[in-house]
Amino acid sequence: MNISREQVDALNAVVTVAISKKDYADNVEKVLADYRKNANIPGFRKGQVPMSLIQKQYGKAVLVDEVNKLLQTSLNDYLVEEKLDILGNPLPKITEDFNWDKDDFTFEFELGLAPEFSVDLAAKSKVTKFEIEADDKMLNEQVERIQKQYGKMIPQDKVSEDDNIRGTFTNEEKGINNSTVITLDIFNDKKVAKKFIGKKVGDVVSLDTKGLFDDDHKLMDYLKVDHDDVHGLDVEVAFTIEEINAIEKAELNQELFDKLFGEGVVTSIDEVKAKIKEDAEAQFAQQADQKFLNDVIENLIENTKFELPATFLKKWIQNVGENPLSIEQAEEEYAKSEKGLRYQLIENKIIADNNLQIQFEDLKSHTAELIKKQMAQFGQLNPSDEEVEGIVARVLSNQEEVKRLSEQVMSEKMLDLFKEKVNAKVKKVNYQEFIKEMYGE
CATH class of the missing domain: 3.10.50.30 (Transcription elongation factor, GreA/GreB, C-terminal domain)
Incomplete structure (x- = not known):
């Protein structure tokens, strides 16, 4: 067997796989021998059917099956050995007059190759990192809301x-x-x-x-x-x-303070406001972080320039599904998915360049924190380590959950990296100003 590659351009290549009879003959013979052992054909005892009859009845189908198996295995091994970073899957080039009656076969596959590019996180950008403050107006409104709620x-x-x-x-x-x-x-x-x-x-x-x-x-x-x-x-x-x-309205007294925060935790209205401010700004920080992450991603997609093998990808989209799409449908699907594909390539590049890895301990720690927060919502403020670890073990036994949680952990690692390296302007705002910034109004 011989595999060769022709580089059409930087983003496209054609791989040719030449298979000769000696590459598949032994496998075909073995399969047909197994067929012969188990064949039930009228007029012949089991295992005594002439091989010529087995060959005539099953030979072509077995040959096609074994050649295709060999083809897929050898092509996949070649892509790994050559370290080819491909997009989509190899597309077989259709040969109208392909002849399965020959001994030797040649197959050609089109490849769409991932582009080479660099990502400069420290480059000048228009990204803003918002710091949201709970201002006096919000704190006074929250105090009044509490008075009404408990009134x-x-x-x-x-x-x-x-x-x-x-x-x-x-x-x-x-x-x-x-x-x-x-x-x-x-x-x-x-x-x-x-x-x-x-x-x-x-x-x-x-x-x-x-x-x-x-x-x-x-x-x-x-x-x-x-x-x-x-x-x-x-x-x-x-x-x-x-x-x-x-x-x-409820009176702002120690009885109300104890009901809100626990006995003796706060003893004055100023401490109540400080507690509200701390809790509110912790929640605001999560929202600001999510906007920062989204804005950095949009900025990277817009400013990280590279070409894609668009013609190949549209062709691949057209043929990859159970039912082939029209050219127009494939164009539409490509337009929808191009932005996501670009960020996937950028993200993979960032992960590789910065050696971002998810350790199992990261996953366990992240899951444990989520579980503690959920338990706290139901009044379980101090669960035992043993109890939390048991729930973590059950959650992480589900592969779908592991995948979802791994994505969250990687997102956190990306956020930390962006905070460290992205050249962003810091802007302090109150919550109403942040909402207007978030929706672009």
Whole structure:
């Protein structure tokens, strides 16, 4: 057998595999001998069927099967030995007049090769790393929210300015049907709030969504409208009042502090605010990190220049599925997947260049932290190491979970690397400013 490669250009090659009779003859003969031992053909005892008859009945199919097995094995071994970094899979070149009656065969395969390129993480970029601060306005609002949450609800016959109103927003055309609790200070226009004053349970208030809130994103919270639909949404919604309550705010005293944070953990309103600030900024940091990671990825895709074997990849996409695609369908699929493929190549390059590896201990530690957080949500604040380790072992026995968690660990390693090496501008913002930055508005 002989395998050779013709380099068409930097991104395309053709591999030729020449197979002669001596490469496959022994395997074909062995398989046919096994067929003969087990063949049940009328007029012959088992194992006594003439080989010529076996050859006539099964010879061609066995030959094709054994040649294909040999072909796949030898081609795969060649790609490994030559250390060829290919995209997709080798595509066989179709030969219209291929003849299986010959003794020697030649097969050709098209290859799409991964491009060579470099990734400069320290290059000048427009990426911004946001640091989100919980400002005084947010802290005061959170304290007031806590006072209302732990306060006393007093049912009311009519809506007054500071009441809590439970009801349902509806709009049949847009499929809006969301039950929620509102206060009148959420509306952007005081005229809208006045529509509610004096209303009773069962009354319906009609509202225009355009300009209803100071930030259109609040439509996502109160009406459960998708982000893509909130901007410029201009429909009429009905709010049906179902319950009206005045709130007698809870006192800011030690009893409330102990209920919130545990006995003696905080002893003053300043300490309460410090605790709220710490917890809020920890959550904000996760959101800021995710945006930073996404922005770095977008920046790398945009600024890391390399060519792809596009013609080959479109052809591969066209033929790789169970049902072949049309040229137009393959073009469309390639357009959808090109960006993802580019980042996959960039990511692999970064991982190799920086020797990023996932050790089993990394995976165990990451899984244990996730489990502890989940247990804390259900009130189990101090689980034993033995208990956590048992759950970790069960989780990591599932290969799908191992794959998912490995991706999370690698994402964290990439984030740490980007924080260290990417040339980003640091910008401090409050949460509302961050939301506007995040959505590009």
